[in-house]
Amino acid sequence: MTKGKGVEPPNDEDGHGTHTASTAAGRFVNYADVLGNAKGMPAGMAPLAHLAIYKVCFGEDCAESNILAALDAAIEEGVDVLSLSLGEEGVPFFQDSIAIGGFAAMKNGIFVSCSAGNSGPSNTTLSNEAPWLLTVGASTIDRKIIATAKLGNGEEFDGESIFQPNDFPSKLLQLVYAGMNGKQESALCGEGTLKGIDVKGKVVLCERGGGIARIAKGQEVKNAGGAAMILMNQETDGFSVSADIHVLPATHVSYAAGLKIKAYLNSTAAPTATILFRGTVLGDLSSPSVASFSSRGPSLASPGILKPDIIGPGVNILAAWPFPLENNINSKSTFNIMSGTSMSCPHLSGIAALLKSSHPTWSPAAIKSAMMTSTDLFNIGGKLIVDETLQPADVFATGAGHVNPSRADKPGLIYDIQPDDYIPYLCGSGYKDEEVGIIAHRSVKCSEKPSIPEGELNYPSFSIKLGPSQTYTRTVTNVGEANSAYEVQVWAPKGVDVIVKPSTLYFTELNQKATYSVTFTRVGSTYKTGEYTQGFIKWVSAKYSVRSPIAVMFE
Template identity: 65%
Template sequence: MPPPPAKWKGKCEFTGTACNNKLIGARNFGGASPPLDEEGHGTHTASTAAGNLVEGANEFGQANGTAAGVAPLAHLAIYKVCGDVGCAESDILAAMDTAIDDGVDVLSLSLGGGSVPFYADSIALGAFSAIQKGIFVSCSAGNEGPFYESLSNEAPWILTVGASTIDRTMVALAQLGNGQVYVGESVFQPKDFPVKQLPLVFAGANGNESSAWCAPGSLQNSDVQGTVVLCERGGGIDRLEKGQEVKDAGGAAMILMNDELNAYSTLADPHVLPATHVSYAAGLSIKAYINSTSSPTAAIVFKGTSIGKKSAPEVSAFSSRGPSLESPGILKPDIIGPGVNILAAWPISVENNTNTKSTFNMISGTSMSCPHLSGVAALLKSAHPEWSPAAIKSAILTTADILNLEGKPINIFAVGAGHVNPSKANDPGLVYDIQPDDYIPYLCGLNYTDQQVGSIVQRNVQCSNVSIIPEAELNYPSFSIILNSTTPQTYTRTVTNVGQAQSPYYPMIVAPPGVGVSVKPDGIMFTATNQTAKYSVTFTKIQNIDAEFAQGYLNWVSNEHTVRSPIVVIFE
C-alpha cells in the first residue's frame, strides 16, 4: 500500500443540531464572505442531518421519492467557517465555542486536517470543550482512502465516521459490440439518447496520458466525432470536466473507467453528456476489447434507479483508513455510514430548473456520512437525554452491522465497529461510558506534557499525580492492541447496564487469527438498571501469521442483546 497523503484539507460548512426546540440563525466565521452557502456543501450536509420531509426529491428524475434528514424534527444552527481561502482554525474554534454557548446538543463537522497531536488539533480542542458540556461531536474521517493511516479527527472523544455505499444505484450500462455488458452509474440519464452501437475509441490510444484522462483541450485534434470515448479517471481532473472535453470535441457519449486505487467504487454524477462510470476491472476489459478488433463499438443503456444491491454497504475507496497515527491504541474510524451518491438539498438547481425551490444534488464523501451519524446521535440524545456523549457513541458502535447484504465482512481499519444500525443503537443493552476527566490518564499516557494536557482539558494538570494508563486501557467500546511478543497484555473495561434490570451476560469471543483471547469473569449478572460491572481481557500472541494485523470480536450476550466490541491486533 502506498504511503498516505500528507494532508486532507476540508473546505466545508459546519453544522450544529439542536434537539431542544431552539432555532438558531446562521452565523458567519468565514472571513469576509457572507454567511451564505456558496458551493452547496453546507446545505447538503445540514439537510442530511436534519432536513424536513420533501416529496418528489430527485436529480434528473433519479432516486425519486420523499427525502428526509435522519432527524427531521431537530432544529439546525449553522455556522459558516470556510471561505474562498479555506477554513481557518480560528474560525472553526470560534464557531465551536459559539455553538457550545448556544446550547446545541450535537456538533457535526464535515471537515478536517491530517493527523496532528490532539493539543495542536483545533477540532479536537473544540470537541473536548463540547463533551464537557454533554455535547456529542461527529466528524468526517477524511477522503484519502484507500491509504492506511490516512485518518483525520482521531481523538477518542470524537465519533470518526467513514463512508459506505447504499443499496441504491443509478444504473447505466456499457454494452459492447462483442456482447459484453458492464454495469456503471450515472445520475444523468437522457430519455432521448438512442440505444445503438456507436464507434468506440480510447482517448489515450495515442499514448498521451493527458488524452487518456480527457484533460481539457486534450481531444481538440482527435477524431472522436459521434463516438463513445473511453476516458480514465485521475490526473487531478474533475469527472464532469472529462465529459465536457468529450462533448466539446464532438463525442456522443463517454465511458469513464476507474483508476486502480478507486477500483470498484463508482459514482453517479450529473454528467454533461450520456455517460457511465465503470470499475477499473471493467475498464481494463473494455480496453482489451478495443485492442482486439479494428472496429470496436459500444452503446450506453440507461436503466434508471435500482434498489437492492447485494454488496452494500461497501466501504468507498475514498474513505480514509486507520490505524490512527496519533493514537494507534484507539480503533479508528469508529463507524461507517452512508456517504456515496447521497441525495440531499442543494442551494441551486443543477438541472437549471427555475420552476422549483426544492433543489437537490447527489454527491459523495465522508462529509456526507458524518451528518448521517450526527442525525442518529440527535435521535439517541432525544430518546436518552441522560446518556453522555461517550454512552451514545458506545451504543452506536456496539450495535453496528459487521456484514453487508451478502453476508461478507469488511476490513476493520476501514469500517471500525461496522455500519451504523440506528434502531439497534436505541437499545444497546450495555454501554461503555467515559467522563471527560477519564481522558486525563489516557492523555498523560501519550507522553504529553502537563501543559499540553492542560490545553486540551482547559485546566491545570500534573501527570505525576495521575494514574497513567496505556491507550488500550481507556474505557472504549473497541480494542486496538499492538502485539510484538508473546507477553500477555491485559486490559479492563467497565460496562453499564442500560437494558432490563435482571440481565445476565456471557462473553462470546471470536479471536483474531494467531491471538489468544480470554475474559474474566466468565459471566456478569446485572440486577438493576444503570448498574456497572468490570471485566478484564487478556490478549496473547500464540502463533505467527502472515499479516500485519488481524481482527476479531468480543460479544457480551444476553437473552435480549448482543453487545459487540471489535478487536484489532497489530503485529510488530
C-alpha cells in the first residue's frame, strides 16, 4: 500500500497490531526485556509461520467495511489462520461483520480465532460469539514483576509494576489517601483532582476505575508532586492486577490489599509507606488464573453454545513493540508488556497454525475441537483454575479450560462440523431466511431443510436450558489409534441426571465416526429458574482423554 493524497499509511499507530502479530508468529529473539524486566528469548506461538497483516483500524475507528475487505483479501490470498483481536458486544450474527466474514473464511477452510472481549468479570459480556469462531478468554502466566507496598506497621503487600527504579529510597515516606477530602473523583486520581491536597513527597493511595487509565492516575500523582503511588483495585477486579510502565514509582495491588492499607491509614495519625522493587519472579503456583477483565458467558447471541470456548495467556504478555517505551525516551527496546484478550487471541491463533501444519486435512472445527477437548482445568500448583476472586472459575469464565498445545496435537477424538451444518443451526436459532443468507453468503430457505436446536450442533461442549428432560446427540471422529475403545465418565452438574448412550465407543479404523446421545434430566427442586450448574463428560481410552464441558440453566 502506498501513501497518496487522502490515503493513510499502513503504519501501526498504537502498537496493538505489532504486539498481537508477534505473539502469533514472531521469530525467536535473544536478550528481550522491558525496562530490564522479563528477560529472556521470546517467540511467537508459530515462529516459522508467515504473516500477512491487514490494517482495519485507524485510531478508534474500525470500520466494518475495512474488516470485511481485509477478510475478503485474506481469503483470496489463501491464509490458513485469521487472528482478530477486535469485536463488539451484543450483535446478532447477521449484523456482525466478524461473524459474516468469519463464516466466509471458515467455508474456505480458514481457522478464525477471536478475542472474547475485555468487559469482565460481569456475565453476558462476550464479543465474537458465533460457533464457527474460536472465542478466547484471557489468563495469567506464572511470571510476576513484583513491586511490594511496605507499610509503617511492617505489613507488606505484593503488587506489580514494570517501572522498577533502582534509586527509589527504601525509607518510609508519609502515606496519604487521595480521597481524604471525601471526594470520589479525588480517590480515583483523575486529572486535576489532587489540587488542594498535600501529596508533595508522599506515597499516594489511589483507587482503580472511573474510566481513568492506570498510568494516567500516576501522572496526576506526579503532577501534584507525589513521590510514589499505590494503586488499589476496585472490588470487581479482586486479585487481578497488571504490570504497567508507570511514570513514577508505583505498585498495583489487589482490592483486599487496598482495604488493609486503608485500615492502616485510619489506625494511626502518622501513616507511612514505601515501595520495594523486587523485579521479575517466576513460578506463580496460582497460574493460570482468569483475568478480571476477561469477558464472560453465557452467550446472549446464542445461549445454546457455550462461550467463551477456551482461555489462553493474556496478562502481562511480552511481545514486539514499534515505538520507544513510555517513561524511558532513551529505551531502544523493541518489546512491551500488555494485557487483554487481544493478547490471548493470537496465542491460540499461533497454536492453530501449528495444528494446521501438523494436521493439514483437518477442518477449522476439527482444530477447534482438538483444542477444546484437551484443555487443562488445574493450575501449576495442582488446584482448580481460579478467577479474580481466587475461587474456582466457572465455565462462563474458562470455557473448556486452558489451552494445552501438545495435548491438542493428539486429541484422540474430534467433533467435526461442515460449513453446511451451520445452516439448520441458524434456522433453528430463529434467524429469518434473509438473515441466514447474509451470514451464509447464499440464498437460504429454512423451510426446505429441517432446522435443529442450538444444542444439537455437533459442538465440543454443551450449553443447556433444561426443563424436565432433554436429549442431544454428538458425533465424534477417531483421529487417535485405529483399534480403540472409549468409555464415558460423567461429572453431572448438580441437580441434573446425565445419561450417555452408548457408554462405550468402539473404533476399528482411523477417521471412523461414532454417534452417542446425552440425556439431561432435572432431579430435585433445589435450583430456581435462571440458576446455572456445570459439569462435564469425558471419553477415555487407554491413551486419550476427550472432555466436553456442560453448562445447565434451569428453566
